[in-house]
Amino acid sequence: MIVVRNLEKQYGEVHAVRGLSFTVPPGQILGLIGPNGAGKTTTMRIIAGIIPPTSGTVSVAGRDIRRQPLEAKAALAYVPDDPALFGALTVYEHLVLAARAYGVKDYAQRAEQLLERFHLADLRDKLAEALSRGARQKVAICTAYIHDAPAVLFDEPLTGLDPHAIRTMKESIREQAALGKAFIVSSHLLSLIEDLCTHLLVVHKGQALFAGTVAEGRALACGSTAAASLEETFFRIIRDSVAS
Amino acid sequence: MGASPMLHPALWALLGLRARAGLRRWRRSVTTVGGSLAFLFGVLAIGAAAYPILSGRPPVITLEPERLGLLYQSALFAFVIVGQIKNLGDRAVYFTPGEADFLFPGPFGRRELLTYRILSDVGGAFVMSAMLSLLLAGVGAWWPAVLVGGMVSFVFLHQTALCLATVREILELQASSLLSRVLILAVGVLVVAVVMHALSLQPGRFAGEPLTAVAGGTSMERTSSLNFLLAPFLPFAEVVTARVFDAATLGWLLCCLLINAAVFVLLVRLDAGNLHTAEVMSRRDRHSSAATRRRAATPRRVRGSHALALLPHLRGLGTLAAVQLTTAMRRQRLLVQLTIIVGAIALALQFGSSGGGDGDGVTPMSLLSAVLWTTVLIANPLRLDFRGNLRTLEYLKTLPTPGWAICAGQLTAPVLVTLLYQLPFLLIAAGTLPPVQLLAAVCVGVPLTVIWYSLENITFLMYPAGQQSQALGDIQAIGRQVVILCVKLVILLAGAVLAIGLGVGVAKLVGLTAVGLVYVIGVALVIEALLSLVLLTRAFATFDVTRLAAAES
Numbered sequence: 001m002i003v004v005r006n007l008e009k010q011y012g013e014v015h016a017v018r019g020l021s022f023t024v025p026p027g028q029i030l031g032l033i034g035p036n037g038a039g040k041t042t043t044m045r046i047i048a049g050i051i052p053p054t055s056g057t058v059s060v061a062g063r064d065i066r067r068q069p070l071e072a073k074a075a076l077a078y079v080p081d082d083p084a085l086f087g088a089l090t091v092y093e094h095l096v097l098a099a100r101a102y103g104v105k106d107y108a109q110r111a112e113q114l115l116e117r118f119h120l121a122d123l124r125d126k127l128a129e130a131l132s133r134g135a136r137q138k139v140a141i142c143t144a145y146i147h148d149a150p151a152v153l154f155d156e157p158l159t160g161l162d163p164h165a166i167r168t169m170k171e172s173i174r175e176q177a178a179l180g181k182a183f184i185v186s187s188h189l190l191s192l193i194e195d196l197c198t199h200l201l202v203v204h205k206g207q208a209l210f211a212g213t214v215a216e217g218r219a220l221a222c223g224s225t226a227a228a229s230l231e232e233t234f235f236r237i238i239r240d241s242v243a244s
Numbered sequence: 245m246g247a248s249p250m251l252h253p254a255l256w257a258l259l260g261l262r263a264r265a266g267l268r269r270w271r272r273s274v275t276t277v278g279g280s281l282a283f284l285f286g287v288l289a290i291g292a293a294a295y296p297i298l299s300g301r302p303p304v305i306t307l308e309p310e311r312l313g314l315l316y317q318s319a320l321f322a323f324v325i326v327g328q329i330k331n332l333g334d335r336a337v338y339f340t341p342g343e344a345d346f347l348f349p350g351p352f353g354r355r356e357l358l359t360y361r362i363l364s365d366v367g368g369a370f371v372m373s374a375m376l377s378l379l380l381a382g383v384g385a386w387w388p389a390v391l392v393g394g395m396v397s398f399v400f401l402h403q404t405a406l407c408l409a410t411v412r413e414i415l416e417l418q419a420s421s422l423l424s425r426v427l428i429l430a431v432g433v434l435v436v437a438v439v440m441h442a443l444s445l446q447p448g449r450f451a452g453e454p455l456t457a458v459a460g461g462t463s464m465e466r467t468s469s470l471n472f473l474l475a476p477f478l479p480f481a482e483v484v485t486a487r488v489f490d491a492a493t494l495g496w497l498l499c500c501l502l503i504n505a506a507v508f509v510l511l512v513r514l515d516a517g518n519l520h521t522a523e524v525m526s527r528r529d530r531h532s533s534a535a536t537r538r539r540a541a542t543p544r545r546v547r548g549s550h551a552l553a554l555l556p557h558l559r560g561l562g563t564l565a566a567v568q569l570t571t572a573m574r575r576q577r578l579l580v581q582l583t584i585i586v587g588a589i590a591l592a593l594q595f596g597s598s599g600g601g602d603g604d605g606v607t608p609m610s611l612l613s614a615v616l617w618t619t620v621l622i623a624n625p626l627r628l629d630f631r632g633n634l635r636t637l638e639y640l641k642t643l644p645t646p647g648w649a650i651c652a653g654q655l656t657a658p659v660l661v662t663l664l665y666q667l668p669f670l671l672i673a674a675g676t677l678p679p680v681q682l683l684a685a686v687c688v689g690v691p692l693t694v695i696w697y698s699l700e701n702i703t704f705l706m707y708p709a710g711q712q713s714q715a716l717g718d719i720q721a722i723g724r725q726v727v728i729l730c731v732k733l734v735i736l737l738a739g740a741v742l743a744i745g746l747g748v749g750v751a752k753l754v755g756l757t758a759v760g761l762v763y764v765i766g767v768a769l770v771i772e773a774l775l776s777l778v779l780l781t782r783a784f785a786t787f788d789v790t791r792l793a794a795a796e797s
Binding site for chain 2: 127
């Protein structure tokens with residue numbers, strides 16, 4: 001569903017992403033982890049078609065993000081770490097905007113379901129500029145779900161969410177993955193990754209240090225799939241890379 | 245503790261660190277081509293103003309102290325009014341999210357925070373006063389007096405603006421939304437009426453072009469109503485127009501200092517009653533667009549709105565235009581602001597045409613001048629496009645919508661609102677201009693407006709950080725903004741000349757009528773407008789969202 005090949009992004013002398021390659025097939029939830037400045041957000045932005053790569057290819061649902069950007073974007077939903085909303089639009093209008101932009105015809109019922117599910121029904125006529133951080137995050141998540149995209153990118157999706165919303169968020173990701181959607185979830189919350197993701201991609205200084213299942217990661221780091229927590233696994237992988 | 249009675253040592257330190265940071269940023273930017281050019285232009289602009297004095301030549305125009313004083317008072321009055329209109333809806337006392345997070349929980353009193361705010365805001369007053377002294381020395385003023393008088397004037401202006409904005413904020417909070425709207429509009433109309441009345445008593449009334457109202461100040465006469473209007477600014481004018489620091493001047497200076505102290509005490513009192521709101525609003529800013537220091541004067545809730553579905557999708561153009569138009573409708577601050585600006589200019593134009601005394605009424609040039617300046621004036625606050633959607637650029641880039649549709653959708657709202665505000669001028673002109681000239685105004689005005697907003701957005705996407713408002717006395721920022729404005733005006737002028745040249749050429753070849761000529765020019769300008777849209781689309785496609793942080797800082 002999402003195929004990344006030899007991805008490079010360079011800002012002057014700085015290599016934000018170096019030769020990254022990975023695939024996220026339908027139904028997979030890939031956890032993208034790494035220290036600050038590892039290149040996670042840059043990678044997500046390139047996949048979402050927000051910034052062009054220096055070299056390499058990205059395809060979403062078989063569409064190249066550079067050659068067929070509109071088709072690739074239509075198959076993708078992206079929620080950034082700090083979503084920006086249109087201040088003078090209401091919560092419901094954001095759903096209308098997303099639905100119309102992605103060509104969703106009968107969105108009313110789905111919009112209502114999403115508002116209910118994420119506890120936004122009471123806020124449906126409230127302007128975005130009056131929303132709390134958590135509520136804005138929920139609106140962004142709802143706009144991502146309204147068009148039923150086969151590939152979904154979440155950058156720090158739990159920021160500002162309350163316990164109920166966190167549970168709903170996790171449930172929704174599992175449900176959608178079971179229906180065949182591909183997810184990339186970037187987060188510093190290793191417990192979230194451990195709880196939710198089927199696969200791991202550890203990046204550091206723009207390079208992939210590990211790509212595989214969570215169990216494989218543990219085995220690689222500690223020689224045993226059962227003993228190590230994801231936190232131990234992560235630090236071991238990073239430490240090994242620094243040492244080498 | 246050893247704390248200063250006026251300001252905590254930590255706040256003094258912060259002011260110093262901020263000054264060093266500003267210097268560091270300036271050093272860094274001046275090493276770039278764009279930054280050094282902007283600085284050079286800033287220095288050249290100031291140098292051009294200062295040249296007559298530095299070269300030792302006698303001033304070309306020498307104004308008597310009485311005349312200069314009246315002009316100075318009028319300028320201060322205009323500054324207060326324009327500042328209030330420009331900042332309608334902004335918070336009175338603004339702290340950045342960083343300041344709110346670090347300073348509010350700190351061991352600082354509100355009075356200290358206010359002092360810090362004022363000192364950091366008027367830090368550039370010395371530079372501005374120095375520029376003012378050079379400028380006024382060119383009309384015969386004594387520069388040391390202007391330097392001192394200018395500094396106390398800038399402090400006074402800043403504190404007065406904060407006081408007036410705080411009063412407005414308190415009124416807004418205590419009144420209902422509708423009442424506050426009516427109140428703001430009423431105050432605006434009242435101010436316009438008072439100014440018009442005061443000007444109407446002038447013996448040599450300005451005619452035709454609104455901008456001549458300012459230049460025409462040289463022929464202003466003191467009347468009782470004008471004296472009343474300008475009385476608060478008299479002590480400052482007396483200092484600025486002094487020829488020597490004698491006892492009388494020092495007395496006026498003392499008076500200025502006392503006024504500033506009194507205004508500060510008043511500000512502290514007003515702010516104390518508004519403290520909670522000010523703190524909450526400063527904190528809330530963290531969650532709103534970082535580019536906006538404005539408190540959105542919009543209702544918090546909108547019932548049953550389906551505005552976005554009203555326009556056809558048109559590959560995204562219609563939907564995004566609807567988003568921007570909805571924003572325009574809900575930003576009452578913006579619309580009130582524009583109504584006052586355009587209403588005042590239209591009134592002045594009407595007044596000039598009926599009272600100019602020469603019986604010529606509105607001329608095509610005065611109309612064109614009014615429309616041009618209105619568009620330039622409006623375009624700056626009317627940020628219903630990329631300039632006002634800085635943080636949503638990332639979202640727009642993720643949409644499966646063609647770039648041209650996104651760009652055209654962004655331009656639709658500001659262009660339509662501007663055309664709406666140009667309408668009063670057209671209606672005024674309809675009474676006097678022949679139909680062919682009216683047709684020309686429409687054929688030329690619409691595409692030129694599109695081109696202007698395209699240029700605004702192209703320059704914004706190319707230099708987002710360069711569009712931010714400058715700090716007081718920031719020579720580099722002044723230079724940068726002068727350069728950008730000049731470039732935009734030159735491109736607009738070149739486009740107009742090209743279209744007219746093409747029209748005249750075709751008219752000579754084919755033998756067109758006047759109406760035909762207008763149509764050809766109109767078509768040429770439409771093509772230019774489409775080309776500007778292509779350039780804007782290109783600028784949008786290549787805009788790197790990682791520059792957003794720099795633009796917002």
